[in-house]
Amino acid sequence: MVHLTTVNTPPHSGSTSGAEDSSATSLRQVQQQLKKVQLQLADHDDCYTTSVYGSRFANQDLPKSEMPESEMPKExxxxxxxxxLSLDGNPMLNLASFVTTYMVSEYLTNPITVVTFRANTPPQEEEAEKLMAESFSKNFIDYEEYPASADIQNRCVSMIGKLFHADVGAGEGVGAVGTSCVGSSEAIMLAVLAMKKRWKNKRQAEGKSTEHPNIVMSSAVQVCWEKAARYFxxxxxxxxxAPDRYVIDPKETVDLIDENTIGICAILGxxxxxxxxxxxAVNDLLIEKNLDVPIHVDAAxxxxxxxxxxxxxxxxxRLKNVVSINVSGHKYGLVYPGVGWVVWRSAEFLPQELVFNINYLGADQASFTLNFSKGASQVIGQYYQLIRLGKxxxxxxxSNLTRTADYLSQSLEVLGFRIMSKRSGEGLPLVAFRLPEVPAGAEGEPGVRHYDEFALxxxxxxxxxxxxAYTMAPKTxxxxxxxxxxxxxxxKSRCDALITDIKLCMGLLEQMDQDGVKRQQEYINKHHLTSSKSTHNHPKFRKEKHSLQGKTGKTHAIC
Structure with a gap:
């Protein structure tokens, strides 16, 4: 059916009825009044062409230090x-970071599944990203408004706790406790706070001094441990x-303990x-010496x-003295950053005075975090991975990652590199290596190479x-x-491409003379974005001397 409508005749044309004439008169009066109103209109130049690069914005600097006065079209x-952002590196070629650059790829668990390929990325499951995107607007701290999201966190804590062989609670207040964090750094801060407070409470109960607490840890710890110690x-x-040992020595570790030791940090990777x-070994020595000192495992x-x-x-x-563990969901937990987890053996090891019961938006909730508001997306992403992949x-x-790491180790060894990392699953799926020793000269003088790992x-x-490239921990x-x-x-194919490029780069460096390599390195140190003169580095805080990097030259490794 076609719907018809009348065509209205303009008020000024032809004859009109009395009612229509009155309406037209009123309209003209309104128009006359509007002409007297002075409006602050936008400049006509605020429009842009259909081409982004044909607009005036393409010929202007992007705002860098102050908000602009005017709007900008979304396109x-x-x-x-x-x-x-195109000046950033390709995340897939960033072999420095442990952080997940994309989530589940079906070909790793089900090779015959048909998947969709995106430009410059491996196949991904859109369901994971979709779930997370749909939760961007959820403030995780609002348990009353988003109870299902809060319950999902509790499920994740339970699954991770059981993965770490935590005791299952037989009733309320019994068994392991834990929480989500924005990453392992926050988790470690919370664990250090809990150990310090528990030590302090014990000392006060015994009528002893609570000054000068200390924590025993490796000189190879990630910088967040240095931060936790300094901040608290x-x-x-x-x-x-040592030159031939890159982890703690258990006996030396236990020998450093005194009455002021709040705990020991042991690193799983x-x-x-x-x-x-x-x-x-650390746990067994503590039991043997009857030392009541807790161990926190940094399993990031x-x-x-x-x-x-x-x-x-x-x-x-499974070890008696392990009281808390942190793990990063955004590393080998296979979730986009940032999400981390910390789990305590039981509520006994989390002092009650550190936990706040907060009535927020209508619901009582127990909170032990350094942050408050945060999105629910990463927690939901973690739950997706746990149930999607399963054990x-x-x-x-x-297992695939371990095999690939072993293959890369063998290939680099063939090229003469010294492999520093473990194989066959005895460590993380990574390869740490250094350049081979240079053979001595014909008359016994030490061999000299005119380039180092940083040049490569x-x-x-x-x-x-x-x-x-890194400088190892002190005393190595x-x-x-x-x-x-x-x-x-x-x-494996990308691994082969890396090996090919390592050969190519070594060949290029071999052809450069010593002065050429030196000048290149000096130029990089002076002008690179991460140099001490970079605009990212505030002049007041350059060349700090309080961290292990500042004191010894150790590199704070990327994690």
Missing amino acids: VAYRMIKDE EVEEKLVYC TTYTGEYEDVK SGGFVAPFVVPDLEWDF KGYRAIM AHQLRVRGWVVP DDLKMLRVVVREDFS
């Missing part, structure tokens, strides 16, 4: 920011590495070489690897690869090293 804002005024007692520290990277690759390795709550899926992925890292960067004879983190998207 222009998107394109200009995207262009700025805890002295660092360091177990130093060090940042530099990925090696697992011997948590069981290894917590989602060891249970699936070396399930019989005892490092978790079988995680086991398949971590730079040449690989020119090829697009981000392979970091200033060892330099390179590190490749094998993540889920690092396939």
Whole structure:
């Protein structure tokens, strides 16, 4: 059916009825009044052409230090920011970071599944990203408004706790407790706070001094441990590495303990070489010496690897003195950043005075975090991965990564590199390596190479690869090293491409003279974005001397 409507005759044309004439008169009066109103109209130049690059915005600097007065079309804002971000490295070629660059890839768990390929990325499951995107607007702290999201966090804590062999609660207030965090750094801060407070309470009950608390840890710890000790005024007692040992020595660790020791940090997968520290040996020595000192396991990277690759390795709550564990969901937990988890053996090890009961938006809730408002997306993403992959899926992925790391180790060894990391699942799926020793001269003089690991890292960067070079922890004879983190998207074919480029870069460096390499390195140190003169680095805080990097030259490794 066609619907018809009348065509109205303009008021000024033809004859009109009395009512129509009155209406027209009123309209003209309104129009006359409007002419007297002075409006502040936008400039006509605020429009733009259909081409972003044909608009005036393409010929102007993007605002950098102050908000602009006027608006910008959404298409222009998107394109200009995207262009700025194009100067970032390719996350898939960033072999420095443990952080997940994309989520579940079906070909790793089900090779025959048909999946959709996106430009420049491996196949991904849109369901994971869709779930997370749909939760961007949820403030996780609002338990009353989003009870299902809060329950999902509790499920994740329970699953992760059981993965670490935590006791299952038989009733309210019994069994392991834990919480989500924005990453392992926050989790470690919370664990240090809990250990310090528990130590302080015990000392006060005994009528003893609560001054000068200390914590025992490796000199190879990630920088967040140094931050926690400094921020919470805890002295660092360091177990130093050696040229042939890159983890703590259990006996030396226990020997450093005194009455002011709040706890011991043991690392399940060090940042530099990925090696697992011997948590069981430390635990057994504590029991043997009847020392009531808690162990916190920093399982930021290894917590989602060891249970699936070396399930019989005892490092978790199976050990009596392990009271808390942190793990990063955004590393081998396979979730986009940032989400981390911390779990305590039981509520006994989390002092009640650190937990706040907050009535927020209508619901009472227990809170032990450094942050308050945060999105629910990453927690939901973690739950998706845990139930989507299951133990079988995680086991398949971590086994593949371990095999790829072993293959890369063997290939680099053939090229003459010295491998510093463990193999066959005895450490994280990464490869730490350094240049081979230079043979002595014909008359016995020591061999000299005119380039080092940092020069090789730079040449690989020119090829697009981000392979970091580091100076190892103090007292290791200033060892330099390179590190490749094998993540889920690092396939064998990409591994072969890396090996080919390493050969090419070494050949190029061999052809350069010593002065050429030196001038290149000096130029990089002076002009690179991460140099001490970079605009990212405030002049007041350059060349700090309080951290291990400032004191010894150790590099704060990327994690």
